[in-house]
Amino acid sequence: MKYKNPILSGCYPDPSVCRAGDDFYLVNSTFEFFPGVPVWHSRNLVDWELIGHCISRKEQLCLNTGSQNNTGIFAPTIRFHDGTFYMITTNVGEGRDIGNFYVWTKDPAGEWSDPIFLETPGIDPSLFFDDDGRAWYTGTADAGIYIQEIDLKEGKLLGQPVSLWKGTGGAYPEGPHIYKKDGWYYLLISEGGTERCHMLTMARSRNLTGGYEVCPYNPVLTNRSLPLPIQSVGHADLVQAPDGSWWAVCLGTRTFSYPPRHNLGRETMLAPVDFSGEWPVFGANGCLTETFEGPSFAGPFENAGTELFRDDFAEPELKPEWNLIYTPETVFWKTGEGGLRLLGNEKRLCDAERTAWVGRRQRHHDFESEVKLTFDCSQEGEEAGLAIFMNHRHHYEAALIQEAGRRKLILRRQIGSLWKVEKEIDYSGRTVWLRLTGSKERYEFQYRSGQEQDWMTLGGGETIYLTTEGGGHFTGNYIALYSMGNGTPCRTQATFESFLYRGGENK
Ligand code: 6LW
Numbered sequence: 001m002k003y004k005n006p007i008l009s010g011c012y013p014d015p016s017v018c019r020a021g022d023d024f025y026l027v028n029s030t031f032e033f034f035p036g037v038p039v040w041h042s043r044n045l046v047d048w049e050l051i052g053h054c055i056s057r058k059e060q061l062c063l064n065t066g067s068q069n070n071t072g073i074f075a076p077t078i079r080f081h082d083g084t085f086y087m088i089t090t091n092v093g094e095g096r097d098i099g100n101f102y103v104w105t106k107d108p109a110g111e112w113s114d115p116i117f118l119e120t121p122g123i124d125p126s127l128f129f130d131d132d133g134r135a136w137y138t139g140t141a142d143a144g145i146y147i148q149e150i151d152l153k154e155g156k157l158l159g160q161p162v163s164l165w166k167g168t169g170g171a172y173p174e175g176p177h178i179y180k181k182d183g184w185y186y187l188l189i190s191e192g193g194t195e196r197c198h199m200l201t202m203a204r205s206r207n208l209t210g211g212y213e214v215c216p217y218n219p220v221l222t223n224r225s226l227p228l229p230i231q232s233v234g235h236a237d238l239v240q241a242p243d244g245s246w247w248a249v250c251l252g253t254r255t256f257s258y259p260p261r262h263n264l265g266r267e268t269m270l271a272p273v274d275f276s277g278e279w280p281v282f283g284a285n286g287c288l289t290e291t292f293e294g295p296s297f298a299g300p301f302e303n304a305g306t307e308l309f310r311d312d313f314a315e316p317e318l319k320p321e322w323n324l325i326y327t328p329e330t331v332f333w334k335t336g337e338g339g340l341r342l343l344g345n346e347k348r349l350c351d352a353e354r355t356a357w358v359g360r361r362q363r364h365h366d367f368e369s370e371v372k373l374t375f376d377c378s379q380e381g382e383e384a385g386l387a388i389f390m391n392h393r394h395h396y397e398a399a400l401i402q403e404a405g406r407r408k409l410i411l412r413r414q415i416g417s418l419w420k421v422e423k424e425i426d427y428s429g430r431t432v433w434l435r436l437t438g439s440k441e442r443y444e445f446q447y448r449s450g451q452e453q454d455w456m457t458l459g460g461g462e463t464i465y466l467t468t469e470g471g472g473h474f475t476g477n478y479i480a481l482y483s484m485g486n487g488t489p490c491r492t493q494a495t496f497e498s499f500l501y502r503g504g505e506n507k
Contacts, residue, residue, distance in 0.1 A: 001293070001294050001296075001300060001301070002291045002292065002293055002294060003046045003270065003291065003292060003294040003301060003303040004290055004291050004303060004305060005230060005252065005267075005269040005270060005288065005289075005290050005291070005292075006230075006252065006254070006267035006268055006269050007045070007046055007047075007048065007249075007268055007269065007270045007303070008026075008028070008040065008048055008267060008268035009264065009267050009305075009363045009364060010264050010265060010267060010361035010362060010363030010364075010476060011264065011265025011266070011267070011361050011475050011476030011477075011478075012028040012038070012265070012266075012267055012268045012361075013028055013029050013075075013194075013235070013251045013265060013266035013267075013268075013474060013475075014028060014029040014074070014075035014076065014175070014235050014251060014266070015027070015028055015235070015236075015237060015249040015250065015251060015268040016028075016075070016076055016077045016078045016126075016177075016237040016249070017045075017078065017237050017238075017239045017247075017249045018078050018079050018080045018085075018239060019080070019239050019240070019241070019242075020080040020085070021242075022043055022242055022298070023041060023042075023043060024041070024042045024043065024045055024239065025039060025040065025041055025078055025080070025085065025108050026039075026040040026042070026048060026078070026249060026268070027039055027040070027054065027076045027077075027078045027087055028040075028076070028268065029073050029074050029075050029076055029089070029474070030055075030072065030073045030323075031068075031069060031070070031071065031072040031073055031074070031474055031475050032063050032067070032068055032069070032071060032072040032325055032326055033063075033072070033323040033324070033325060033475070034055070034058070034063055034323060034324045034325070034326060034327050034328060035053035035055055035056045035320070035323070036053060036054065036055030036061070036063065036072070036073045037053055037054035037055050037073060037076050037087060037089065038050055038052075038053055038320070039051050039052045039053060039054060039078075039087075039108050039109065041108070041109070043298045044294075044295055044297075044298035044299070044301045045239075045241065045247055045249075045270055045294075045295050045298075046270065046294055046295065046301040046302075046303050047301050047302050047303065047304075050320050050321070051108065051109040052108070052109045052110065052320065053320065054076070054087045054103050054112045055073065055103075055112070056111065056112070057111075058327045058328055058329070059114075060103070060112075060114055060115060061091060061097045061101075061115050061327065062091075062095060062096040062097045062327050063091070063326045063327045064093050064094060064095035064096060064097075064098075064326065065326050065352055065353050065354060066093070066094060066095070066352055067093060067352055068325070068352050068391040068392050068473075068475075069390075069391045069472050069473035069474055069475045070092075070473035070474055071092050071093030071094075072091060072092065072093060073089055073090070073091060073092075074089060074090045074091075074092050074123050074124065075089065075090070075123065075124045075174075075175055075235065076088065076089035077089070077124075077125060077126040077127055077177065077237070078108075079126075079127045079128075079129065081127075081129045081135070082129075082133075083106065084104050084105070084106060085104060085105050085106070085108045086102055086103075086104045086127055086152065087102060087103050087104075087112065088100070088101070088102035088125045088126065088127055088137075089101070089102075089125065090122075090123045090124070090125065092123065097115065097117070099117055099118070099119075099120075100117070100118045100120045100122075100123075100125045100139070101115035101116055101117040101118060102115070102116055102118070102125075102127075102152070102155075103115055103116070104116075104152070116155040117155075118137070118150075118155065118157060119157070120137065120139050120148070120157065120161075121139070121141040121142075122139050122140045122141035122142070123139075123140055123174065124139065124140040124174045124175045124176065125137060125138070125139050125140075126138040126139075126176055126177045126178070127150070127152075128147075128177075128178040128179075128180075128208075130180065130208060131180065134149060135149070135150050135151070135152050136148070136149055136150060136178070136208065137149070137150040137157060138164075138176045138177070138178055138187075139161075139176070140173065140174040140175070140176060143163050143166075144163055144164070144165060144166035144167065144173050145163070145164045145165045145166070145167070145173055145176045145187065145189055146161045146162060146163050146164060147161065147162050147164055147178075147208070147209060148160065148161040148162065162209045162210060164176075164187060164203075164209075164210070164212060165187060165189070165203050165212050165214075167189055167191045167201055168191060168201050168214065168218050168219075169191075170191025170192040170193075170197070170199060170201070170219075171191065171192055171193050171197070172190075172191065172192070172193050172194075173189050173190070173191050173201075174189065174190050174191075174235075175189055175190040175234070175235045175236075176188070176189045177189075177236075177237050177238065178208070179238055181275065183206060184204045184205070184206065185204060185205050185206070185207070185208045185212075186202060186203075186204045186280075187202065187203045187204065187205075187212055188200060188201075188202050188220075188236060188237075188238065189201055189202075190234040190235045190236070191219070191234075192222075192224065192234065194232060194234060194235065194251070194266065194474070195232050196224060196231050196232055196260075197224050198222065198224065198232045198233055198234030198235070198251075199218075199219035199221070199222035199224055199233075199234055200219055200220050200221040200222065200233075200234055200236050200248075200250070200282065201214075201215065201218040201219050201220060202214075202215040202218060202220045202279070202280070203215060204279075215279050216279070217279070217286070219286065220279070220280065220281075220282050220286060221233060221234075221236065221248065221250065221271065221282035221283055221286055221287070221288060222234070222286065222287070223252070223287055223288055226287060228287065228288070228289065229254060229255075229290055230252040230253070230254060230269065230288055230289075230290060231252065231253050231254075231255050231260065231262075232251070232252055232253045232266065233250055233251070233252045233269065233287075233288045234250060234251060235250055235251045235266075236248045236249060236250035236251075236271075236282075237249055237250075238273060241295060241297050242297050243295075243296070243297035245272070245295065245297065246272070246273040246274075246275045246280065247270060247271070247272060247273060247295065248270070248271045248272075248273050248282055248283075249268055249269065249270055250268075250269050250271065250288065251266040251267065251268065251269065252266065252267060252269040252288060253265075253266055253267065253468075254267065254365070256365070256440040257440065257463075257464050257467075259469065260469075261464060261467035261468065261469035261470060262467055262468055262469070262476075263362070263365075263390070263463055263466055263467045263468070263476060263477050264361075264362060264363065264364075264365065264476045264477065265361070265468070265474075265475050265476020265477070266474070266476070269288055270292070271283035271288050271292060272292055272293070304504070305364075305504045306364070306502075306503065306504025307363060307364065307501065307502070307503045307504055308500075308501075308502050309321060309360070309499075309500070309501040309502075310498075310499065310500050310501075311340075311499040312339060312497060312498060312499075313335040313336070313339045313340040313496065313497070313499070314335070314336065314337065315335060315336070316335060316336050317335065318333070318335060318340075318358065321360045321361075322358050322359070322360055323358070323359055323360065323361075323478065324357065324358060325354070325355070325357050325359075326354050328354070329354060330354070332344070332345065332354075332355070332356035332357075332483075333356065333358055338495060338497075339372075339495050339496055339497035339498075340358065340481060340495070340496040340497075340499075341493050341494070341495050341496075342356040342358065342384065342481065342482065342483040342493070342494045342496070343356060343483065343489075343490055343493050343494075344356040344382070344383070344384065344482070344483030344484040344485050344489070344490040344494070345484070345485060345489050345490070346484075346485045346486075346487055346488050346489050347484060347485075348484050348486055348487075349387065349389070349392060349395055349397065349414075349482060349484060350392050350393065350414055350419070351392060352391075352392045355482060355484055356482060356483040356484065356490075356494075357389075357480050357481075357482045358480065358481050358482070359387075359389060359478035359479060359480035359481070360478060360479055360501065361476060361477075361478055361479075362388070362438060362476065362477040362478060362479055362503075363503055364438075364503030364504045365438070365439065365440050366438065366439050366440075366503065366504070367437070367438050367479075367501060367502060367503035367504075368435065368436070368437045368438075368500075368501075368502050368503075369386070369435070369436045369437075369479050369499075369500060369501045369502075370433060370434065370435040370436070370498075370499075370500045371386055371433070371434055371481060371496050371497070371498065371499045371500070372431065372432075372433050372451075372496065372497040372498045373385065373386070373400065373431065373432050373433075373434060373494060373495070373496055374430055374431045374494070374495040374497070375400045375430065375431075375432075375483070375492060375494040375495070376430040376492055377400060377401065377402040377407060377490075377492045378402055378407075378491075378492060379402060379485070379488065379490065379491045379492065380402055380403065380404075380405075380488070381401075381402065381403070381485055381486035381487055381488055382401065382402045382483075382485055382486075382490045382491070382492050383399050383400065383401040383402075383483065383484050383485070383486055384399060384400055384482065384483040384484075384494030385397045385398050385399025385400065385401075385434065385481075385482060386398055386399070386434040386436055386445070386479070386480070386481060387399075387479075387480045387481075387482060388436060388438065388443045388466060388477055388478075388479060388480075389477065389478045389479075389480040390466045390467075390468075390471065390472050390475075390476075390477050390478075391471070391472060391473075391475075393414060393415075393416055393417070393471060394414065394415055394416065394465065394466050394470065394471045394472065395413075395414055395466070395480075396411070396412070396413045396414075396443055396445070396460065396461050396466065397411075397412050397482070398410070398411050398434050398436070398445040398447065398458050399412070400427060400432060401486075406426055407426070407427055407428065408424045408425060408426060408427055409424070409425045409427040409432060409447060409458070410423065410424045410425075411423040411424075411445055411458045411459040411460075413461045415461075415465045415466075415470075415471070416471055422459050422461075423458055423459045425458075429449050431449070431450075432447050432448070432449060433447060433448045433449070433450070433451065433453075434446075434447055435447070435448075435455055436479065438463065439463065440463055441462070441463055442460050442461065442462060442463055443460050443461055443463055443466065444457070444459070444460035445457075445458040445459060445460055446458055479501060481496045481499070
């Protein structure tokens with residue numbers, strides 16, 4: 001039975017995977033978004049269930065303001081050893097809680113520990129547990145890939161760091177992981193940068209701390225310079241299945257338009273790894289194709305390419321699909337009977353600051369989304385609406401706003417330093433239904449005053465201006481519900497109900 005990549009669509013970059021018995025667990029990087037580091041569970045490597053997050057408490061870690069898409073939680077690694085799960089990663093940026101740290105748990109679906117910070121340089125830390133029970137920290141620094149023994153119980157590095165490899169000469173050797181097989185220590189890294197030159201390279205040694213020989217046919221996996229629908233393939237992690245087969249999860253992008261660009265972020269892909277020869281062969285002779293023959297050890301899999309997500313916000317907590325931007329120092333939101341209630345502060349969407357913003361990933365090129373907004377705004381500058389949001393400088397939104405003494409329904413677009421209210425309509429009602437549809441060509445907004453009314457066009461904008469190549473960094477687009485006071489804290493609460501997201505080929 002074949003499966004189709006991505007196995008995790010939408011902004012789920014830098015995947016890392018481990019196995020505990022017959023269960024697989026996978027994590028991704030999440031940058032400034034909270035909760036951080038989603039934990040996925042699968043038994044077949046193709047279908048994944050979101051079971052929690054490693055960073056789920058604001059007390060655990062501060063995701064600092066000031067920047068978007070390129071700071072916060074970079075590449076994580078998840079490992080299982082002797083009954084304990086470890087996740088190690090880096091909080092990149094300025095301010096509190098910056099650097100490499102790990103958290104641990106006995107239950108990956110439950111709470112993880114508070115961070116244990118390490119005085120190590122660089123990014124992309126990984127853990128390797130040798131047959132003798134010793135644990136090793138592998139990292140990426142200016143001098144290339146290095147290793148150092150670590151005492152995970154004490155949270156201390158032991159001995160000195162040892163430089164292992166600088167790669168094959170590609171830019172940014174990073175994302176290292178070590179695997180042991182048939183007496184060989186295999187070191188897998190990424191080179192070329194996480195864009196279209198991305199590639200995986202490998203070396204191996206009989207001795208963990210040195211004497212690595214380079215694979216004779218590096219890169220072992222890349223789509224660079226090939227006319228394949230998935231690009232930027234790299235940043236992989238390997239896992240051996242219960243039937244002895246080997247698999248790689250990695251990131252890739254699904255580009256469109258010309259020059260090629262992407263708006264869903266770097267997504268998680270799966271490739272078979274043939275370890276039967278002298279060196280492993282990844283994917284389709286070193287390339288990642290859209291489809292592969294799937295794993296057979298756990299029976300048939302679903303591999304749905306569509307999603308139908310509804311939320312009335314009836315539970316006391318936000319569903320795990322929802323993210324905030326930065327650690328929530330104050331709570332702007334309430335859920336439960338009556339829907340999602342947001343009370344905006346004085347900040348605006350265009351500030352890289354904490355605002356009353358709740359968003360979920362756009363996970364399909366073609367989708368529709370709608371929500372019912374009740375917002376009886378009266379104070380000058382109060383605003384609430386529905387946005388397609390790449391970052392604080394690139395977003396389109398439809399909103400109710402109180403401006404110049406009138407309540408208006410507006411369509412605003414911000415692309416870098418340019419922003420414009422494309423349309424404004426006097427709107428006397430306190431409730432409006434908003435609808436957003438997306439395709440590779442355009443994002444379009446519609447509105448109606450009641451569920452029984454016809455949708456009316458408000459307007460939209462080109463998709464290409466909300467792409468990573470158009471002004472983003474490491475993340476993809478979100479569909480966001482927000483409220484803000486445009487310079488003065490809101491007095492009026494915005495209530496969102498009946499949220500719908502429907503995406504994928506058969507939407
Ligand atoms: C990550 C690095 C990379 O730390 O991009 O794709 C960086 N690879 O390994 C941020 O995702």
